[in-house]
Structure formats: structure tokens, C-alpha cells
Amino acid sequence: MANPVELVGQQVGRYGVVRHLASGGMAELYIARQESVGGFEKPVVLKILQPRYAQNPRVVTMFLDEARLAAKLNHPSIVHVYDVAEEQGLKYIAMEYIHGETVADIVKRGLLVDRYLPLEHAIHIVSQAAAGLAYAHERRDPEGRVVKIFHRDVSPTNVMVSYEGQTKIVDFGIARAQDEIREESGVLPGKASYMSPEQVRGTGIDHRADIFALGIVLYELTLCQRLYRGPAEAVMKRIVNDRIAPPTAIRRDYPPALELIVMRALEKRAQDRYQTADEMRADLEEFLDDSGLRSGNRRVALYMNELFGTDQDGPSPTAAPARPEELDFDRRAPPSMRLEAAPEGSGTPSRGVAIRIVPPPAAQPSPRRPSRSVAIVTPEVGAPDVSPPDLTSAVASRWRAGWIAIVAFIVVGIGTMVILTLR
Secondary structure (H helix, E strand, O other), rough: OHHHHHHHHOOOOOEEEEEEEEOOOOOOEEEEEEEEEHHHHEEEEEEEOOHHHHHHHHEEEHHHHHHHHHHHOOOEEEEEEEEEEOOOOOOEEEEEEEOOOHHHHHHHHHOOOOOOOHHHHHHHHHHHHHHHHHHHHOOOOOOOOOOOOOOOOOOHEEEEEEOOHHHHHHHHOHHHHHHHHHHHOOOOOOOOOOOOOOHHOOOOOOHHHHHHHHHHHHHHHHHOOOOOOOOOHHHHHHHOOOOOOOHHHOOOOOOOOHHHHHHHHHOOHHHHHOHHHHHHHHHHHHHHHHHOOOOOOOHHHHHHHHHHHHHHHOOOOOOOOOOHHOOOOOOOOOOOEEEEEEOOOOOOOOOOEEEEEEOOHOOEEEEEEEOEEEEEOOOOOOOOOOOOOHHHHHHHHHHHHHHHHHHHHHHHHHHHHHHHHHH
8 A cells, every 4th residue: 555545446345445535643544435235325434554554563453452442432422433354454443434523623713713612612522522531431341340441642633523513532442552653663652732741751641641631622622722832842841840820810701610620630640630531521511500501512513513614525534633733722812802692593592601702893794693792802012092082082071070070079078177177
């Protein structure tokens, strides 16, 4: 397979390869079709191990074993693995075909079109991801023993949201093989920006490393900025040594109850974090209930379809590769921000709030639908005074008149007291 496109139109096991999607770090991704009697047809994603790694017996064994383990996972928030096999020297995984976008792409699109991910939807997405992680972490074998399945690489590029509003964690079952490849090349496993302190130290990890990574995702989605960014070595030092700034230190209006959840997930010591992903999920759902924020798959689906609209050119590749440091994910909201009630209409009432970036007045497009909003504006440093001159003079005149009245009142009061005293 010198040229990945050579497989297009070929048969790989039970699957007919339709087109090449992308080249990942260790595998080639293809859209394929499974056909059977009676006109049965099912699209899948084939992830085929690249030849250079297919020659490493240890990597191949781990790749296939972990994928077979992941194939036993059956949860709405985890991309399903249908098949793991070898065919004509090709080692491959057949996975669920997701019509959706990664969280990273949702963020980038939201910033681009001025419809950033609403707070309630961000929490709902992370809550569903926590539910999927909890299921995998607590998976038991037939003898009742915990299997200890960890993801090891939770990040915005490995969490997808379908156009039906369902969150899906991708790449379960191959993260360990990816770790093996990275370790052999002298690179620590995992994306540096989403590693836990114990991953950085190399002291061994358990399921709580996934909770830390999910805490980073929650921090970033709700603040609209990256927590860790920069050269991998510098990032890893910060993960171990630096104190994490509480969200309220960045946004004074950040909900304190949500901050408690975020900071607990981001505790440096694993024993101080949430001990299960299900605990984190429960707290997030309780926060949504207590805050009166409303989300859910239907509302997320409406947001997704409105956000991407006609740009939906077919199902996105499951676990499409991306280089995390290229993500425009830490673009901070400008000084002018708006806390806006979720749009009403089309039968989708919501009491949620969303961070919306407001463009300058001259360039602001007319809204597509009415919304109730409260503007919170902080003037830019050094911004020129753009108030109309007549309005400025009127305000100044009222200000002077008010002070004159106050001074006159004080003088009259003092004079009255003096007269009364002399009498």
C-alpha cells in the first residue's frame, strides 16, 4: 500500500472501499461500505494500520488486542467498533460512521460565524463524554473483574458531536498502540496539552488521567481559551508545576458552582480529583438543573445544524486526524461580550446563556431572530471617544447642574443650623 488511494474500489474483507479520507499518525482512514443480501448496506470507517507499523509485531498485537477489547464497548457516547481483522496482510478496524464534527471544529466554526458554543451545550457535551468514560472505566469481564480500559488521549479532536446531537468519544482501543509508537520514538504518549501530571512524570496512570483531560476540555469550552499551549516541553512543565488559574479569575461572571466542578477535575494529585467519571457527570447534570439551563440532544442538534448549515457535505470521518497545536482554540473573547439568552422560536425555548462575540457596530449583521440580551461591555484600552458631541455636552451640563443643586442644599442646611444655634 505505497499509495493509500490504490485501495479505493478494492475489497477489504467484507468491506468495499469507497474513498480515502485521511492519513493519521499510524493508520489510513477510508470510507467503506458493507453490503449483504436483500440490499443491506451499511457505511463504515476503516482504519488500516500503515505498513511501517504493520511490520512491528508488538504494535500489531497491541493494536488488534486493544481494538478487540474496544469492540466489546457498547455505549451511546463511544464510537462503536464493529470488526477487527487481518486481510491480505492488512490490519484494520471497522468503526461506526459518524455524521458530525469534532469539538475542535465546532469551536472553530462557532468563532468564525459568531455563534460560539452555548454554555449549556458545552456542559451537556462534556457530561455525555463523562458518561462514556465512566462506562469504559467500569467495564468488567465475565468473572466480574474491572478490565481497566482507559482512553489516554481525551481531547477536543477525539470527542465528536453528531448532527443528531449525540456526543461520541473516538479512538477508544487504539490509544495504547499509539502510546507504544510514541514511546518507541522517544516521545511521551498523549497530546501534551491534555496530559495529566502523572502522565508527564511517567509514574503510571489510571482512569483518573482521563478525568483530568476531560477537565481541561471543560475548562477550555466554558472559557473559550486554551489552558495549556506552546512547545510540548514547556507545556509539560506547566502541567506539573504551575497552579491553574480558577475560571473566575479570568471571567468574573463565571458560575462559582461550575468552577468547583472544573477545579476538582483538574486537581494535580489524582487522589484529590473526582474518583470516577460518573461523579463528574452527576455534578454537571445537577449544575444544569440547579441553574435552570436547558440542553439535550435535540437542542444540540438544532445548534449543530444551524452552525454548519449547508456546509454538511456528508458524514465526517470518524476520528479524523488533526494536529492539536494548530487548533485556533485559544482565541480569547474580545473586550465587548454579550451574555445572551438562548434564541427563542422554531419551537425550541431555552433558558440557557451563551458567550457571544459582538463585532463592531459598523460591521454587525442584522440578527436572524430576536433575542433577549444583556450587554456587558468593557471599553478597549486606548479606544477613542466616539460619543456624539451634543450628547457629551448634554451629559456634562446635567452633571454640573446636579452638583450645583447638591452644594446649594448643603449651604442652606448649614445656614439653618447656625441660625437655630444663635437663637
